[in-house]
Amino acid sequence: MPMAAAIESPAIRVRDLVVGFGDHIVLDHVSLEVRRGEILGFVGGSGSGKSVLLRTIIGLLPKRQGSIEVLGVDLDRASDAQRHAIERRWGILFQQGALFSSLTALQNVQFPMREYLGLSGRLLREVALAKLEMVGLDAGDGDKLPSELSGGMTKRVALARALALDPEIVFLDEPTSGLDPIAAEDFDELIKTLQQTLGLTVFMVTHDLESLNAVCDRVAALADGRVIATGPMAEMLRSPHPWMNAYFQGKRAHVLAREPSGMGT
Amino acid sequence: MCRRSGTSRPGPPTAENALTQTPHLTGIVRDGRLELAAAGSWTASHATELEALVENVSRQFMSASSATIDMRNVAAFDTYGAWLLERLTRAGQVLGRDMRVLDLPSRYEGLLAEVHGTNAKPQATPAGESGAVLALEATGRSVAGLGRDLVDFVNMLGALAEAVLRVLRRPQAFRLTSAVHHLDRVAWQAVPIILLITFLIGGIISQQGFFHFRKFGADEYVVDMVGILVLREIGVLIVAIMVAGRSGSSYTAELGSMKMREEIDALRTMGIDPVEILLLPRVIALVLALPLLTFLGSMAALYGGGLVAWAYGGMSPDIFIARLREAISVEHFEVGMIKAPFMALAIGVVACSEGLKVKGSAESLGLQTTTSVVKSIFLVIVLDGLFAVFFASIGM
Numbered sequence: 001m002p003m004a005a006a007i008e009s010p011a012i013r014v015r016d017l018v019v020g021f022g023d024h025i026v027l028d029h030v031s032l033e034v035r036r037g038e039i040l041g042f043v044g045g046s047g048s049g050k051s052v053l054l055r056t057i058i059g060l061l062p063k064r065q066g067s068i069e070v071l072g073v074d075l076d077r078a079s080d081a082q083r084h085a086i087e088r089r090w091g092i093l094f095q096q097g098a099l100f101s102s103l104t105a106l107q108n109v110q111f112p113m114r115e116y117l118g119l120s121g122r123l124l125r126e127v128a129l130a131k132l133e134m135v136g137l138d139a140g141d142g143d144k145l146p147s148e149l150s151g152g153m154t155k156r157v158a159l160a161r162a163l164a165l166d167p168e169i170v171f172l173d174e175p176t177s178g179l180d181p182i183a184a185e186d187f188d189e190l191i192k193t194l195q196q197t198l199g200l201t202v203f204m205v206t207h208d209l210e211s212l213n214a215v216c217d218r219v220a221a222l223a224d225g226r227v228i229a230t231g232p233m234a235e236m237l238r239s240p241h242p243w244m245n246a247y248f249q250g251k252r253a254h255v256l257a258r259e260p261s262g263m264g265t
Numbered sequence: 266m267c268r269r270s271g272t273s274r275p276g277p278p279t280a281e282n283a284l285t286q287t288p289h290l291t292g293i294v295r296d297g298r299l300e301l302a303a304a305g306s307w308t309a310s311h312a313t314e315l316e317a318l319v320e321n322v323s324r325q326f327m328s329a330s331s332a333t334i335d336m337r338n339v340a341a342f343d344t345y346g347a348w349l350l351e352r353l354t355r356a357g358q359v360l361g362r363d364m365r366v367l368d369l370p371s372r373y374e375g376l377l378a379e380v381h382g383t384n385a386k387p388q389a390t391p392a393g394e395s396g397a398v399l400a401l402e403a404t405g406r407s408v409a410g411l412g413r414d415l416v417d418f419v420n421m422l423g424a425l426a427e428a429v430l431r432v433l434r435r436p437q438a439f440r441l442t443s444a445v446h447h448l449d450r451v452a453w454q455a456v457p458i459i460l461l462i463t464f465l466i467g468g469i470i471s472q473q474g475f476f477h478f479r480k481f482g483a484d485e486y487v488v489d490m491v492g493i494l495v496l497r498e499i500g501v502l503i504v505a506i507m508v509a510g511r512s513g514s515s516y517t518a519e520l521g522s523m524k525m526r527e528e529i530d531a532l533r534t535m536g537i538d539p540v541e542i543l544l545l546p547r548v549i550a551l552v553l554a555l556p557l558l559t560f561l562g563s564m565a566a567l568y569g570g571g572l573v574a575w576a577y578g579g580m581s582p583d584i585f586i587a588r589l590r591e592a593i594s595v596e597h598f599e600v601g602m603i604k605a606p607f608m609a610l611a612i613g614v615v616a617c618s619e620g621l622k623v624k625g626s627a628e629s630l631g632l633q634t635t636t637s638v639v640k641s642i643f644l645v646i647v648l649d650g651l652f653a654v655f656f657a658s659i660g661m
Contacts, residue, residue: 102628117309123316123349126384130348133383147625166309166343197375198344 009072011036011169011201012057017066019049019056026052028225029066034169039195039202041216043247048222050205051095054171057203058092059083071168088116090169091162095177097154099146105157106132106142112164131160136190152183156190163194170195172204176211188214209248221247286340287311290318292325292332299329299362304338307346319349323356331363342373347380414640421618422610425548428541444546451512452554458511459504459558460565466503467495467566468573475578484578488585489592491570496597500563501555502649505608508555509641513616516547517637520620521630529621548613555609556602563601596661604652608645615641 012034019027026049034040044050055061057068059075068075070086078086099108109128113119119127129139135156146154155175162170175191176184188211195202195215206212212219213233220230223243229236237248288305301322307315326332334353339346350366357364369377394402432439474487520543523529532539567589574580580588619637623630 101626113309117312119312120316123312123345126352127312127345127348130344130380130383134344134379139384139386145626163344166345193379197379199372 009069010034011038011071012203013067013069014053014057015067015069017053017056017068018064019052019061020064025225027056030222030225030227032220032227032230034201034203035218036168036201037199038217039191039204039215041212041219042203042205042222043207043212043219044222045243045247046207049225050222051173053222054173054203054205058090058171088165089167090171091165091167092171093155093158093162093173093175095173097146097158099149099154099158099161101146104143104145105137105149105153105160108146108157109142109160109164112161116165128160128164131163132157134194135160135163136186151178152180152187155179155187159190159194163198166198167200169201169203172202172206174205174207176206176208181210184208184211185214187211191215288315288318288346290315290322292322294325294329297330299325299332301332301334302338303334303336303350304340306341307339307349308341308343309345312345312349315346315349319353319356323353326357326360326362329362331365332357333365333367335367336370336373337368339370339373342370342376344376344380347373347376348383350377351380351384417618417622418614421544421614424540425545425614425617428538428545431541432545438541440542440546443542444550447547447550448553450515451508451550452557455508455511455554455558456561459507459562462507463495463500463503463562464565464569466499467491467569470494470499470566471570471573472577475574479578484580485588487574487578488570488580488588491567491574492589492593493597495563495566495570496593496601498601498649500566501559501601501604501608502645503566504559504562505555505605505612505645506642508551508558508609509612509616509645510638512551512554513612513641514634514638516551516613516616517620517623517634518630520544520617521623521633524621524623525625525630544613544617548610548617551613552606552609555612556605559601559605563598600652600656600661604649607652608648611644611648612641615644 010033012032014030014032017027017030018025030053032053042050042053052061056063057070071089073082073086075083075086099105100111103111106125106128109131110124113124113128129142132142133139137153137156137160141149141153141157144153146157149157155178159172159175162172172191176187179187191202191204192215194200204211204216216233218230218232219236221228221236221239221241221244223241228241229239229244236244239245239248286305288303288307288311290301290303292299292301294300305311334350336342336350354364354366366377471487471491474490475484478484478487478490520529523543529539529543532542571582571585571589574585575582616637619633619640623633
């Protein structure tokens with residue numbers, strides 16, 4: 001893969017990040033870069049700290065050391081206003097959707113718009129409906145409460161909410177977990193399409209080998225608290241690291257053997 | 266939905282300032298054709314200005330038979346801009362004008378195509394109803410709700426009675442551990458706060474009694490008042506209200522969140538009756554706890570009354586106790602204690618049935634918990650009134 005001309009700062013740059021709880025160090029000097037406009041898949045075993053990294057980048061968990069830069073702004077040195085501006089430029093899809101349970105699907109999507117943009121009622125409704133339709137829902141689903149939505153629909157509404165302010169970066173925490181293979185494939189396709197139409201940078205934590213193969217430009221693997229490899233899928237498959245071998249060449253990875261072409265090559 | 270937007274990947278806006286340029290949309294009419302030129306950033310942060318521009322321009326369609334929109338100078342473009350552009354072209358098409366979008370940078374074409382497919386159906390605006398109709402409707406709903414509440418209450422009472430019968434037939438089905446656990450929570454752990462509150466209430470009644478009765482030289486009757494009031498009414502009432510707020514609410518919240526997480530459905534599918542395993546131990550614990558707490562609370566209130574009588578009223582403990590012995594009988598004590606288990610049952614039944622009414626949202630959990638406390642306190646007071654009538658008529 002040719003190196004992109006790095007005139008611009010990367011979308012996300014994490015350097016020497018250390019995060020721990022008590023005596024337990026989860027992330028041990030992790031460094032990672034996410035380039036603008038790419039889909040980075042972030043893999044690792046259960047409990048290896050993938051979600052911890054995501055939550056640290058978006059500021060939900062404190063770090064012990066290291067620096068995090070998002071869209072060229074060092075979040076440690078940023079003023080409150082700068083930080084706020086950055087928060088407007090990212091959207092997050094939580095693993096369980098994290099929809100506000102007392103608001104309808106449409107109101108969930110409208111929530112950030114209402115907070116930040118001060119739109120007219122008509123535009124608010126139209127844009128929110130457009131977002132819902134862009135993620136593949138019907139306008140009629142907008143009036144449903146989160147408790148009335150299926151798992152796949154919840155993820156879609158959550159994605160529409162993450163995209164509400166037209167962010168530049170989208171963080172996806174296991175977007176396809178809990179979906180059936182067909183729904184997961186649809187969702188992968190949706191992410192890819194939206195990423196291309198909206199020009200998004202996507203940071204995707206996932207377990208799903210299929211979605212890694214189908215949508216990710218690059219993959220980063222986390223094991224033992226460190227990023228052990230980054231690169232396109234094809235490189236991952238050739239990696240000699242034992243954990244990588246077990247992960248990418250295991251029985252469940254046989255689907256990849258059949259069509260070994262990574263999207264990002 | 267799966268439209269791929271060709272080879273060029275749209276980069277993010279090339280310069281930061283592209284996001285901050287004010288949007289423009291200007292038009293001139295040439296040969297009956299409206300030529301619109303767009304510039305600036307058509308993005309979320311300028312959506313309000315942009316909407317005003319688009320609405321303004323839509324009015325000019327009258328004087329033209331067709332229109333073109335030149336998007337060449339647009340610096341940034343997102344879903345908001347795309348939607349407003351789409352709205353503009355639709356407004357023209359509705360009037361029968363021929364609309365064309367020119368020179369949109371190719372990286373934005375996919376987005377416009379995507380937005381083009383949305384909002385296809387005209388929106389049904391919710392029909393507004395007048396305030397009076399809404400108020401009438403709300404009244405009607407709450408009256409119907411009252412009837413439903415009564416049915417729910419009787420339903421829950423029946424379900425519990427059925428579970429009791431089943432347990433009597435098959436005692437090993439009773440969840441003793443669970444009942445003991447709940448007894449620990451609602452009785453033992455409630456003792457300190459109940460003692461404190463009833464102690465204070467007893468003291469306050471006694472102080473007020475001395476303050477007012479002294480004017481008539483009726484100091485001695487303060488003991489009668491404290492004794493009878495505490496044993497018959499205040500002791501059990503205060504304790505029941507405390508328990509409704511403390512334990513009833515926690516029952517509702519617990520059962521409600523179990524309902525939300527489908528734990529109760531899971532039990533049902535395993536062929537286990539949630540009433541038997543979840544509700545019965547809780548209600549039994551409550552029915553046992555309330556008389557115990559009432560006894561302790563009444564004693565604490567008498568103790569508080571006695572202390573205040575000594576410190577404030579100058580009545581020595583010996584005299585207080587002797588006077589108390591004359592003033593009250595076991596009957597007064599019995600009246601209070603008999604009421605306790607019934608009040609506990611009311612609190613338990615309301616707490617459980619409200620808990621099972623919780624729907625999926627966090628809001629509904631809060632709502633049912635509030636309802637549970639309000640209803641059970643109301644019921645406790647109503648029950649107290651009914652018992653007063655009952656005891657008066659049997660001469661107790």
